[in-house]
Amino acid sequence: MPQLSPLNWIFLFLLFWAxxxxxxVLIWWSTKIYFSTKASAVVDAKENKWNW
Known part of the structure; x- marks a missing residue:
């Protein structure tokens, strides 16, 4: 592995955690969208109790 300056190590560290x-976040978002669409289908099946 080539020698890197300390600033490059910091950049690599930040890039890894980013x-x-x-x-x-992508995994959370995809599971959130999946469950919200499943939950909205159940909500749509129920009778609407709001007047508007």
């Missing part, structure tokens, strides 16, 4: 954060 990638981990983005993947976790």
């Amino acid at each position: 990638a981990v954060f983005m993947v976790s």
